[in-house]
Amino acid sequence: MAAKLLTVTLMALLTPAIVVGQSMGDRFISRIAKDDVDGDGKLTKDEFTGPDRLFGQLDTDGDGVLVLKDAAASLAKIRSRMAGANANSSERDMDQSPREALRRRMQQRQMQGQRRARPEPDFANVRYGEHERHVFDVYLAETDSDEPAPCMIWIHGGGFRRGDKSEGALFANAFTEMGIHYVSINYRLSQHAIAPACFEDCTRALQTIRANAEKWNLDKTRIAMGGGSAGAGLSQWIAFHPDQADRQSDDPVSRESTRVSALILLNAQTSYDYRWIKEHIPGEAWKGDGLQQLFGYDIDRANEISDEKHQLIEAYSPIELLTADDPPIRMFYRRSSDPAIAEANAMDGIHHPIFGFELKKKADRLGVDCEVQTVESTRDMMAYNRRWDVAVDFLKEQFAGDER
Structure with a gap:
């Protein structure tokens, strides 16, 4: 029940901001909800089954613990920045060595x-x-x-x-x-x-x-x-x-x-x-x-x-x-x-x-x-x-x- 409620909450947080990779976001939400076996809404690095690289990106305060609702919001921001960077690319990018x-x-x-x-x-x-x-x-x-x-x-x-x-x-x-x-x-x-x-x-x-x-x-x-x-x-x-x-x-x-x-x-x-x-x-x-x-x-x-x-x-x-x-x-x-x-x-x-x-x-x-x-x-x-x-x-x- 806790995992189901967590998934619903994370989906609500992510929906406005996701601009690409919707299915990838769904898989991420589902996976981290399953990782939270004790249902406390948090994950340590040992509990997180994803790649270390992703944990490091989402652990914005560097304390070694992911608060799941914050991690979901961080992921949405990352995707939004990436979409914006692609949409606003300039001619300078083409000309530089x-x-x-x-x-x-x-x-x-x-x-x-x-x-x-x-x-x-x-x-x-x-x-x-x-x-x-x-x-x-x-x-x-x-x-x-x-x-x-x-x-x-x-x-x-x-x-x-x-x-x-x-x-x-x-x-x-x-x-x-x-x-x-x-x-x-x-x-x-x-x-x-x-x-x-x-x-x-x-x-x-x-x-x-x-x-x-x-x-x-x-x-x-x-x-x-x-x-x-x-x-x-x-x-x-x-x-x-x-x-x-x-x-x-x-x-x-x-x-x-x-x-x-x-x-x-x-x-x-x-x-x-x-x-x-x-x-x-x-x-x-x-x-x-x-x-x-x-x-x-x-x-x-x-x-x-x-x-x-x-x-x-x-x-x-x-x-x-x-x-x-x-x-x-x-x-x-x-x-x-x-x-x-x-x-x-x-x-x-x-x-x-x-x-x-x-x-x-x-x-x-x-x-x-x-x-x-x-x-x-x-x-x-x-x-x-x-x-x-x-x-x-x-x-x-x-x-x-x-x-x-």
Whole structure:
């Protein structure tokens, strides 16, 4: 009862201020309510099962205790500031050099007195196309070296119908502090244009980033991609697809490669084919509205779906494209591998680790390095909440290999 009342209270506090990542806020509220086992409205660091980085951001007075209603309000303020920073980005951001941008960021941190403060992009709303959502944010690596640094590209989730690149700012520091540039991209949602629009958008964004590598001191030979849910699928599709560079194009961006060094995936679907999902995932995840809107079909009239539509769905289902020369993969799921949870809840089904395990089966046959991490215990949840440390270590290994 206490947890339920706490959730209602926190939702009331957050509702006016949340401008992006509504589903992420819901998950945060639900999680911290569950952490408060004794129902006193407070959490110590030992009780908090989230990442240390987030606890530090929300513990504004530094006393080692989160008052939950204050933590919820702090989270709302952080999101509001991030949305405002993106909306008010200036031409100065586009004109400054990487070294000037990094210096400005470090000065801001010194003024704030917070090493772990959520960063603003060094280059905000960089355009890669004509649509309003054809933009990405660049966060520069913190390094004293003049050598080009590797890059991690993040694609947000949201069922192809919602979400924003600002969500990626939550963990930008995990990469930039370790010498890895970080880019978070937007793409057209399915209400703007159905598939293959979003896949083409993310491909173009990657090529645009490579085309500007010298401007941002980025090593275009060491680029990784990743994302959560829908973003994970978009990342896979690009990584598993043959190189889409058009070497004969008059457009220099189109001549850039689309191959990447590694993949970091959260709660990923590995197929978007409702027939495949129905066969492999218990429950009714295969009926998902998001997939119907993405590809433009009505599941209640499945017998009328054309062969051409089925071919399109297959062509944009990542698992169909995996080959032996594809990059290594790390997959993290915030769910148990128990198939029963998929049958009980379609949302758990569409994010179930079975997707990952099926990809791993094929990867193992092909000799592609693929690991899947699930949450079966409290200890596993703590490991999941420290996934960025694991991801960064993994990327550094891959990037070191690419240097050789």
